Amino acid sequence: PRLDGLFLRRFLRLQAVLFPGWPSPSALMFLTLLCVALLEQLVIYQVGIIPSQYYEVLGNKDFSRFKTLTAVALTLIVVNSTLKSFDQFICNMMYVSWRKSLTEYLHSCYFQGQVYYSLHVLREDIDNPDQRISQDVERFCRQLSSMASKLIISPFTLAYYTYQCFHRFKHMQIRVNAEPAAFYSWDQHL
Template identity: 90%
Template sequence: RPPSSPSPHRPRPQLDLLFLRRFLRIQAVLFPRWPSPSALMFLTLLLVALLEQLVIYQVGVIPSQYYEVLGSKDFSGFKALTALAVTLIVLNSTLKSFDQFICNQMYVSWRKSLTEYLHSCYFQGQVYYSLHVLREDIDNPDQRISQDVERFCRQLSSMASKLVISPFALAYYTYQCFHRFKHMQIRVNAEPAAFYR
């Protein structure tokens, strides 16, 4: 049987309530308590990601300021704006590196915690014997523990900074769009608004 085809007696993985319960159970292992190193690294990642987004926004504003400076032919303003741009770019690259460093540290911490938890379950009550001798449908459970944990933690750590910043970016840009929409309504309805004071 080709490895891509699912086993007839094994259900296909689904994104359902069972998945959510299992994922939350894993999160309880990865974040055992509030002042744990994983929780502190995650909070640091949140702060770094927010600061990184703020710097990226400031870098995006610089081109419009350049046009103003070039139009006025202010050489000292041009030098100051160039120095600001270089500073923001260096700060942005430093924050990106720090972001990746924190994600890699979380990967190592999560992999260690999850592997230790699974091994404690594996050696409890002779589960290792049951899996190796009595269950023929599970091959190499010890290898699966090490490889699956490595893949899971690697993927989760690579997605962490994007998942952390997404709600804040979504809220911010929703606010900006709503604000622009209200301004557009005022512009479109300027005559009736002025007429009715």
């Protein structure tokens, strides 16, 4: 197998089977998974901020704020674990839906005309085509559903960190060029 134009065409053809239209259950589950994955990333970001807030609270010895921050941290952890579970549940639901759609599509192609006869009798190089259909569909749908949430969130994560790096790069340019900028600004005021 190669990752070429033929693979891409076949993969897009499969996507048309897995996502038959906009209001389809698969499309709605995919959209729900996108929302859950984005919300999960937001919660993970908030959990990542908490340790820096703890250092500030411990430095000020503010016990009431410490209790509040601990309650917020525990709530975020529970929300995060709930979102992760919901993420896995949606992926499993998509797996079942995709497996059903793809199996029905392949069986309709298999029983169309004399294809099943041709594969069983005339083609000796293909053994057990019906078993291959069921096992390959199961493997493909299982892998695709396990990758779905990671594939969904990757472009957003990439865009966010690209923005953060660009923002940091601009701040670093200001720091590196502080002296020329100061002289330029001073020259403007004369």
